[in-house]
Amino acid sequence: xISGRIDxxxxxxxxxxxxxxxxxxxxxxxxxKRGSVRGDVVESRKVEGYGKVYRFTGVVNCPARFLYEExxxxxxxxxxxxxxxxxxxxxxxxxxxxxxSYQVTAGGGRGIITPRDxxxxxxxALLSREGRVVDDNPHGYISSGVSVQVPGYPxxxxxxxxxxxxxxxxxxPRTVQTAGGKIEDQTLFQWLMCCDLKGKIPQxxxxxxxxxxxxxxxxxxxxxxxxxxxxAEF
Numbered sequence: 001x002i003s004g005r006i007d008x009x010x011x012x013x014x015x016x017x018x019x020x021x022x023x024x025x026x027x028x029x030x031x032x033k034r035g036s037v038r039g040d041v042v043e044s045r046k047v048e049g050y051g052k053v054y055r056f057t058g059v060v061n062c063p064a065r066f067l068y069e070e071x072x073x074x075x076x077x078x079x080x081x082x083x084x085x086x087x088x089x090x091x092x093x094x095x096x097x098x099x100x101s102y103q104v105t106a107g108g109g110r111g112i113i114t115p116r117d118x119x120x121x122x123x124x125a126l127l128s129r130e131g132r133v134v135d136d137n138p139h140g141y142i143s144s145g146v147s148v149q150v151p152g153y154p155x156x157x158x159x160x161x162x163x164x165x166x167x168x169x170x171x172x173p174r175t176v177q178t179a180g181g182k183i184e185d186q187t188l189f190q191w192l193m194c195c196d197l198k199g200k201i202p203q204x205x206x207x208x209x210x211x212x213x214x215x216x217x218x219x220x221x222x223x224x225x226x227x228x229x230x231x232a233e234f
Contacts, residue, residue, distance in 0.1 A: 002092055002100070002151060009148070013098045013123035016146035020168035021131040023047055024055060024192040033211040040218060042211040050165050052203075053194040056214040062225045063185040064173040066234040068141035070224075071169060072124050075101060081227075082220040084213060086115060091150060097124045100150055104159070108209040116162035116197055119153050120145040144168035163196040189218065 002009075029043035032054065040058040047053050060067065078085045087104035094100060104117045122145045126138035147164040155161035172188040191214055197206070228234060 006094055009094050009100070009121055010098055012146065012148065013094070013121050013144075016121065016166060017123040017125065017142060017144040017168070018131065020144040020166050020192055021127060021142060021170065023050070023053060023166060023194075024168060024170050024190055025131070029055060032207055033215065035215045035218070037218075040215060042214050044207070047194075050194050053166070053192060054210045054214065055193075056189075056191040056218065058189050058218050059174075060187040060189045060218070060221055060225055061184070062187055062229065063234055064141055064171040064187040066228070067171055067187055067189070067221075067225070068124070068143070070228075071143045075099075075122075081224045082217065084217050084220065087117075091119070091153065094121075098122065100148070102153060105162070108213050112205055113197060113201060113209050114160060117156065117159045118147055118162050118164055119150050120164060121148040138173075140170055140172040142168050142170050160198050162198060165194040165196060166192065167194055168192045189221070191217070 026045065026047070029045045032042045032044050034041050035058065037058065041056070043055050043057070044052055045055075076088050076090060078088050084106050085103060086106055087102070089102050091100040091102055099122050101120050101122060102117065103120055104115055107114045122143060124143045125133045125141075126135065127140050127142050128134050129139040145164055145167050147162070168191070170190040170192070172190075174186050174188050175183050176186055177183055193210060193214065195210075
């Protein structure tokens with residue numbers, strides 16, 4: 001039963017978040033692919049205990065708090081505007097900033113990688129510059145996720161169950177001054193990904209697939225943000 005593992009899930013969520021923040025802020029990354037928007041880049045590096053991890057970095061024209069609240073409160077709505085996510089449902093709220101979800105991702109790698117499903121333990125929080133959880137005035141916002149086993153959600157025969165070793169979205173607020181002198185809020189958007197997709201997939205295919213997915217994803221994020229701004233949601 002999930003109720004008997006609440007403390008275990010909370011501890012695991014906090015540990016995973018700390019690992020994700022530590023890794024995404026590491027130095028010495030190697031460029032895998034640059035996007036069409038200036039500043040968009042997918043990088044990679046080897047991390048002990050995880051293998052090869054990928055990091056996307058780009059800027060989104062909205063307040064970081066807006067994106068954080070959207071990811072926090074409307075996770076199940078992601079498939080409505082992001083076609084890289086086919087399904088997302090909350091299994092259980094574990095505690096403040098901790099939940100379990102079931103997600104199905106679209107395929108990639110020009111059809112070589114079929115859709116995968118995941119059972120994810122998520123931790124969302126406001127972080128200080130040093131990565132500590134704070135209540136206000138954060139240096140950044142994090143939404144981390146790690147694969148776990150949950151009673152009632154075994155692997156399906158018709159679906160390959162992926163394993164998310166470590167990952168997060170890390171959102172840092174920043175401001176810019178426009179040519180007209182107006183101050184605008186932006187988000188430095190970073191995404192850490194380290195997944196075992198299972199199956200014998202060559203590394204070069206994974207490199208292309210992960211980079212493509214990350215660069216496609218930010219296109220959908222920007223489109224969603226532009227539409228939200230047009231509706232005066234921020």
